[in-house]
Amino acid sequence: MDQIMGNLPATNFVGASNVLQELNAAFHHSEDQLRGYAAQRGVEWYFIPPRSPHFGGLWEAAVKFAKHRLLRGVGNAKLTADELSTHLVEVEALLNSRPIASPGNDPNDGEALTPGHLLIGQALLSLPQESDTGVTSSKGGCEYLRRWRMLSALKQQFWDGWSKDYLVSLQQRNRWSTGCSDLEVGRLVLVHEDNSPPQRWLTGRVVATTVGADGKVRVAHIQTSGGVIKRAIQKLALLPINIAPNEEVKAPEAFNGAEMLEH
DSSP: OHHHHHTSOOHHHHHHHHHHHHHHHHHHTSOHHHHHHHHHSOOOOOOOOTTOGGGGTHHHHHHHHHHHHHHHHHSSOOOOHHHHHHHHHHHHHHHTTSOOBOSSOOTTOOOOBOHHHHHHSSOOOOOOOOOOTTOTTOOOSOHHHHHHHHHHHHHHHHHHHHHHHHHHHHHHHHHHHSOOOOOOTTOEEEEOOTTOOTTOOEEEEEEEEEEOTTSSEEEEEEEETTEEEEEEGGGEEEESOOOOTTSOOOOOOOOOHHHHTTO
16 A cells, blocks of 8 residues: 555645546536636646655755754644644744745835735734743643743744744855855845844845955845844845756745645
8 A cells, every 4th residue: 555655646635636626527517607717717736756855846945944843843742733733823924924035126125025925915924922932841820821831932943943944045055056146236135133033034135245355245234124234145145036057946835834744
């Protein structure tokens, strides 16, 4: 049975494809208005080879980072089904808040496009709250408060690790996969900031640069919503994300928390 299943694509996607095909057939046996709608909104699926996540490219790399941090955080935690569902939804929001590109060509616009814009039309934001990292085993307070603090701590721990992994992955991809030109004035960049709250990414436009003794740009002045800051280029990642020549350009994927457990 394992050998048979190993030759099939992921069964959840195959099942979804079959359901959509049945739904499409049902529409074609319905009224003319439904047939027209189905013809315009039909869905076609393309499958990668089974057991070959490297064919997935960038989105599979993002899933790998997320799964690693998710399992490290909740691996030993005793969560109820509702608490696990809540944590997965929070992780999903964190993943879909990441900057991916500039929404326009306005040099004064420091806002970045995120998967959240493609889902709800705007960035996914959360209210700031006090960091609860390290209180997962706290015994104080009532049981409901203790459980809420534990979930808040798990969310903060995931954010602290995953946001750093994501930024490092962008810098490594640009540095080692393609030849990099100097940072130019007007480019939109993602700034690596320590201790930033969840779903808060610092982006801005390069307004000035400083070159080193080798003639290469080493420091940049960034115009952000809070003013101009000065950072070394090691703390910056260019947006939009550059794709290596051997990588296929894919639309940025929006994440579903439950699906990360199915990979």
